[in-house]
Amino acid sequence: MESTAPHRNEFVQALATGLGVLRAFTPERPALTLTDAAEAAGISRASARRMLLTLVHLGYAVQAGRTFELTPKVLELGHGYWTGRSRSEVLRPVLTRASQRLGQSCSAGILDGAHLMYIARVHTERILRVNLDVGTRLPAFNTSMGRVLLAGLEDAAVRRVLEGSPRTPRTELTRTGLDELLGEVARVREQGYAVVAGELDRNLASVAVPVRDQDGRVAVALNTALSTAPGQLGAEFSAEALEAAVAEAVPVLQEAAQDAEAALALAH
Structure with missing residues (x-):
């Protein structure tokens, strides 16, 4: 592989110092x-x-007496990096950190009509894992x-989405009644946060x-997936x-969500 280290005559010391x-x-x-700065x-x-x-002089810092402080303009220096990344790319490091802390797969999704669509996912290194990847669509x-995404809508919008959804039960635990679901979304x-256990698959909770x-x-x-027995996806x-x-x-x-909000704000 070709080295990316600059030749001596290509290295700008003033830039490195700045x-x-x-x-x-x-x-x-x-x-x-x-x-302080010199040291x-x-x-x-x-x-x-x-x-x-x-x-x-360039507006990246201000001087107050003997001290200097940076200004918000320094955020412009990273703007090109953040705006050049898709939402999935921005979220993936956040999901990776959460997955490592929890030892479970973590995902991000958006509302697509009456469906949830996965836009980012980090798998754990488990022998058994749920086959969900970016682009997968599931009923919301x-x-x-x-349910979290539905909870972000006005009540009338939630009702329209649910009324327009087939609400086909996947297991005997799947809640399908309109009033029951409206109450759950309000809760x-x-x-x-939302917890779903056994409604999409009898042995899965998230x-x-x-x-x-x-x-x-x-x-x-x-x-994130939830497991009652560490390392066992299929536990009751x-x-x-x-x-x-x-x-x-x-x-x-919730900590990951705060990180995601900050990262997505920078990306815009």
């Missing part, structure tokens, strides 16, 4: 003096001063992500949470085991 100064700013140290970037005070004043009424909206756009509307749902779900699995998964998914 980036080093930018990286010196952290959440723990949002305001830096010349000495963090490993350069002289004179070099740090030139770099910082250049950032001020009997899936955890579908999901109130509690902030929990989902919403991801909101910058206007506060539910745009995407994230979910007792109420106690299901409650424990939900209690473990919901905080992780």
